[in-house]
Amino acid sequence: MFSIKNIVINSIKRPTLSLLSSRMSATSPEAKKMKIASNTIGTHSGTFHCDEVLAVFMLRNHPEFKSHGLLRSRDQSLLDQCDIVVDVGAVYDPSKKRYDHHQSTFQETFSSIRSDFGDKFGNIRLSSAGLVYVHYGEKIITEVLKQFDTTLTDNQLKSVFSKIYSGFIQEIDAIDNGVPQFDGEPKYRVNSHLSSRVKSFNPDWMDDKTPQEIDEAFEEAVKYVGNEFIEKIKFFALSWLPARKIVEEAVQNRLNVHDSGSIIELHRFCPWQEHLRDIEKDHGNVEIKFVIFNGGGRDNDFRVQAVxxxxxxxxxxxxxxxxxxxxxxxxxxxxxxIKGGKFVHATGFIGGNHTRDGALEMAIKSLVDDE
Known part of the structure; x- marks a missing residue:
């Protein structure tokens, strides 16, 4: 049996997990006789990348795999004994819990596996992180949010699941698969993205680290990436989603604000621009021209902002x-x-008034009388 070393992977309270690591040649008689526990997550040894690091962290936050150990090896006879394998083995087969993406036959994207979301995410091939996410992401999000005493409805979960993919996971998929952001040569390189930061956990060419030290560095990377993943879930579930609800209510109530339906009022300021476009589509491609809201939480500070x-x-x-x-x-x-006017920006994209009615009147006049 492999030796087991206990490692705490992050500050969030959870069962202690185990690191299992192969220290011998895959062709040696000892390796061929080796047996490992079936409740083990398998991935490759050696240099690691952001996708399998994140995949391992996500699986450790899934109820089915949270008590699993970890095997880092390229010995296929050992990987075959694992309950689930990511980023190694040249097999994608969800029925067998095998999630590699390196084989030439692999062409799966978010949309090809999750057709219930349409084709909104394009044709970027999935990495091991993307594969784990599209198959297990909703359950992982639900499990993580229990730590914050938060539950989501099915529709809310679908929204957060979609947003975390487009706002976090997709970037990792694209970088791991070598997909450029645009055609042509960039004017500068971005070297501070998450995938680049994970790369720095690996030993450089001058280091002489043992396999055990590399495995320990892998666990540090899991902790690092995992904390960022948790923060994304918290943001989209606890900040982004409530803002969407406020904008949704404002669009639904637009005809009570002005009979044109082109002005909405937020009952509380929130980040609204991204939500508005999605909600407009949901309401038959309505087009909002102005948004009014309380600008600073004070009774005499209201804004009108052009969309x-x-x-x-x-x-x-x-x-x-x-x-x-x-x-x-x-x-x-x-x-x-208009009484109560405070300012209009020199470019005309935002203005202010001392009263809510004054801000609304500024929007109405701008809508119908801008000559």
Missing amino acids: PVEQGSFVCRKFINKKWFGLRDEELEKVSG
Whole structure:
């Protein structure tokens, strides 16, 4: 039997996990006689990458695998004894819990496996992280959120699951498979992404580390990547998702704000731009022009913001009235004819008023009278 070394993988309370590691030639008689526990996660030994590091962490947060040990080896006779194997073995077969993506026949993407989400994620091939995520991700998210006393409805879980893939996992899939972000040579290289940071846990060419020390470095990388994964789940479930609900309610209530249906009011400020586009599609491709909200949590500080044509752009679907650009206070009140005016940005993408009704009037006037 392999020797077992206990390792705590992160600060979140969980059962202590075990590291199992092969120290002998795969062709030696000793190796061929070796037996390992069936409740073991298998992956390859040697240099490690972000995808299998994350895959191992995710599996350790799945109820079925959370008490499993870990085997890092390239001995196929040993890997065959594992309950589940990721990133090695040249086999993708969910029925046998084999999740490698290196074989030439492998062409699976998020959409090809999870057709219930359509083709919204393009044709980027999955890495071992992506494979584990598309097969086990919802259960893993649900399990992680128990630590924060949070449960999601089926629709909420679907939204968070989708967002974590597009906002975290897909990048790892693309980098591991060598997919460029765009055509042509980039003007600069990004060397601080998660995959690059995981690479730094490996020994460099001048290091003379033992296999055991490399395995220990792998566990440090698991802890590092795992903490970032947990933070993503927390963000999308506990921050991103509540914001979506606020925007959804605002779009549903738009006709009570103005009969054009082009102005929405947020009952509480939140990050709204990304959510708005998805929700507009859900409501038959409605197009919101202005968003009004309380700007600073005070009774005399309200905003009207123009909706950009793309998230983060300062080119808007419709700007605040151009006659008001750059005006403030009394001058703004005089030119606009609206009491309580505070300012309009010089580019016309946002303005302020002392009252909610004043901010709404600024939006309405900009909507119908911008000549």
